[in-house]
Amino acid sequence: MIGAFKNGKKLIKLLQNQKTISVISPVNNQKVSEFIKCNEQDVNDLVENSYNAYKSGIWSNDFRFRSKVLRKIAYLLGNNIDRLAKLETEQIGRPLREMRLQLSRLPEWFEYYSSLIRVHEDSVKPFSGNYLNYVKRVPLGVVCQITPWNHPLLITVKKLAPALAAGNSVIVKPSELAPNSIIELAQICTDAGLPNGIFNVVLGDGETGSHLIKNDLISKVDFTGGPETGRKIGKIVGENLCGYIAELGGKSPMIVFNDINMDNVVNGTLFGTFIASGQTCIAGTRILVEENILNEFIFKFVKKAKSLKLGDPFDEKTHLGPVITAKQLNYIDEIVNKSIKQGGKLLCGGRRYEKLPEGNYYEPTVIVAEHSNIIFHTELFGPVVSICSFKNKEEAIKLANSTKYGLGCSIWTSNLSVAHSVAQKIDSGIIWINDHHKNDPSSPWGGLTKESGIGRENGIDSYHEYTQTKSIIVNCDEYKSDWFGDITTRYS
DSSP states (O other): OOEEEEETTEOBBBTBBBBBBEEETTTSSSSEEEEOOOOOOHHHHHHHHHHHHHHTTTTOHHHHHHHHHHHHHHHHHHTTTHHHHHHHHHHHHHOHHHHHHHTTTHOOOOOOOHHHHHHHHOOEOOSSSSSSEEEEEEEOOEEEEESSSSSHHHHHHHHHHHHHHOOOOOEEEEOSOOOHHHHHHHHHHHHHTTTTTEEEOOOOOOOHHHHHHHTTEEEEEEEEHHHHHHHHHHHHHHHHHHEEEOOOOOOOEEEEOOTHHHHHHHHHHHHHHHHGGGSSHHHHHHHEEOOOOGHHHHHHHHHHHHHHHHOOOOOOOOOBBBOSSSHHHHHHHHHHHHHHHHTOOEEEEEETTTOOOTSSBOOOOEEEEEETTTHOOOOOOSSSEEEESSHHHHHHHHHHHHOOOOOOOEEEEOOHHHHHHHHHHHOOOOEESSSSSSTTSSSSSSOGGGGGEESSSSHHHHHHEEEEEEEEEEEOSSOOOOTEEEEHHHOO
């Protein structure tokens, strides 16, 4: 049992606190592990430790060292993918074959930012008179990252790599539902040569996170989670005059035009919908289909959905694992039933998977519903998709933009003119054409609407999120002015 990760070590016992939290597997609702919850004093000690490490300059002042360590982290991550994938599957129930593929890409983020440090250039700005004005990017200080349970390592790495590259000290508060792999990531970073105190992990629940973001030494908070929690954090951050990044909710549309290869699009939209059992903010949970191909699409999509295998996530033949908690399972079932009462037509699924009653399994569910139906607008975080038709391009755009979310969207068409024109009018921060759910370290990731968040992950945008500018202005002439003694100086 551990309580935190501080100065390169797993703390087995925190003297100030003995409260514990259990990590429960969604596969069978049995305890996987247990950890000690950090209290306010524990949190403040960790923040002070991170601040002292930052002020020492051992990390922030040496970009070559940072680049070298990030490359080493990438290497060690690559050597530990299988072990980390098993940890992820154990705590969140996502199929092991999916986890191996997802985690195999983690080294790319550290490789990308390791290189970016070496090539990123400061700037020289125009300035009136004989002056040199150069602008440097400098780290923020101590940053706090609150990460979710659905992609524990991926989302943490997306945040951690640019923050470390920029020279900050980082404190991560992982979800209490899935902290185990994050502790292992911290150990890998230490083994790679990351100095003590530069990356600490705080374990606990929402109360623990609240203690963390209220600390005056925190320069920025980076949060991924639901809009409601995002607003609460934003209020606290505002009181502290602290920077804030938030990746929040999504209800991503997938727009299917009638000029597509039907079988290919069915496979692509099925992936966009049911990957990770739909437990991702970018999941394509609204499929908009041009009306003259609606029946054919529905027939093939439902047939394919019914063929998906639910079961043991460690079985290589399993397609879908459980949803994260029994509470979430009940919520999904509640919204599906409300949708049906509102006129939604259930085509498959719509119930708990009875063959595995000990776990939180829900059948892949397809509902045909009008855009006014609750299922069209509610983020479920489960294997549920709604389908509706559209008459023309203009209606497709209107339906796609008819929710409060604006994170992702995919457009399926062989007509590139249509694809690009529609993409320009969709209110989403990420748009795929003839694909869905693709991600790359160099490509910005974030929403266009408030409900989907503020700020950006990935790419140079994220690096800039974790830095601030320092403008240095040099007078290149000998200083000869006497402002208070020579009236001509004042008015020249």
